[in-house]
Amino acid sequence: MSEPTIAVRPPMPQECPQCGLLNPSTAIRCDCGYDLLSRPQSKAPVVGWRALLFSFDGRIGRATYWRFFGPYMAIGAALAFVDWLLDTRMTKGGGMFAVVFFVAALYPSIAASVKRCHDRDHSWLFMLLGFIPIANLIVLFELGFMPGTPGPNRYGLPEAGTTAAAR
Structure with a gap:
């Protein structure tokens, strides 16, 4: 009996926010010099x-x-x-x-x-x-x-603290 094979997807490339170049997911620095590790994590806005x-x-x-x-x-x-x-x-x-x-x-x-x-x-x-x-x-x-669109859309990030059920 043969072992079942599991398809593994390659990691997604990351886009440089400075120049738009796609870099491997393991890249530390983009060719344009942008430090991909210091990239600020986007935070969803809290609506007051x-x-x-x-x-x-x-x-x-x-x-x-x-x-x-x-x-x-x-x-x-x-x-x-x-x-x-x-x-x-x-x-x-x-x-x-x-x-x-x-x-x-x-x-x-x-x-x-x-x-x-x-x-x-x-x-x-x-x-x-x-x-x-x-x-x-x-x-x-x-x-x-109806739930909102998941993730960012042309109007910004989803509201902070919203789960998929509340979107």
Whole structure:
């Protein structure tokens, strides 16, 4: 009986961040002189509340997205209920408290959604589908339930601390 053979992949070459040359995985220095061992390890960014609410740069995972939108929806629903109880209807549309809250929270909700689009490797223009009936369900499904792209994409590294389940 013959021994089973195990295919071994050769180590992946590493790209020099200075010149872009592919080097063997065992290389210490690139031909351009760059020291590959002193290469800084890229760290995933930690998204703080200020960046979450007011910046359009970077990425956030599903868990962070729902940590923002869960309270956002709960506060909006509670204020709509208070408006109903106090009969604070405006001439057309919702009650005064809910309208003020949703107007104040508009910019932060757009910022969080743009970062979630980036995590799915979409441009902010993807959110415009939300204005089209039925297509808005696709936006909700993509942003709320689909995992982000693994590893870096054109919008940066994934949010620090996100596991594959929370991406």
